[in-house]
Amino acid sequence: MEAAAGGVDDMTKLSYLHEPGVLQNLATRYELNEIYTYTGNILIAVNPFQRLQHLYDSHMMQQYKGAPFGELSPHVFAVADVAYRAMIHEGRSNSILVSGESGAGKTETTKMLMQYLAYLGGRAATEGRTVEQQVLEVRQPVLSHARQL
């Protein structure tokens, strides 16, 4: 089967799941500024080294809220959304593992995750600050500490 012109959004759709095929697919998508690709329910993010503002605006957050996983384009918000929903439905803590080499974009990705989770968590204000503001205020020390571990 011919490879799709714009690559595939889930590596499990590749005809040949080997390293050259995976790298070529990621490169093809990267050229189109498609920095996110699934491998099943794992999200691969390729560092764009540029601000892709449209990917993270409030419209995107609204779109991903409650959307079935895999229905929309691969995105860090989709991972956060499914993790959040599982936590609510099961009534148990949940976690998201962000892994990669130095400079790969773990900190940026975690910021996006926290921003989206804060958005899902609601905007009720306590002491004059919204939940989102409070989460974003504590994320810097938490992330710095995490990097030191």
Ligand SMILES: Nc1ncnc2c1ncn2[C@@H]1O[C@H](COP(=O)(O)OP(=O)(O)OP(=O)(O)O)[C@@H](O)[C@H]1O
């Ligand atoms: N999604 C993204 N959008 C825009 N720029 C990004 C994105 N991800 C990473 N970057 C850019 O790459 C730089 C390095 O990313 P980041 O600091 O998140 O890497 P890291 O994996 O946390 O590195 P380290 O392990 O060394 O702390 C960022 O400062 C930012 O400029």
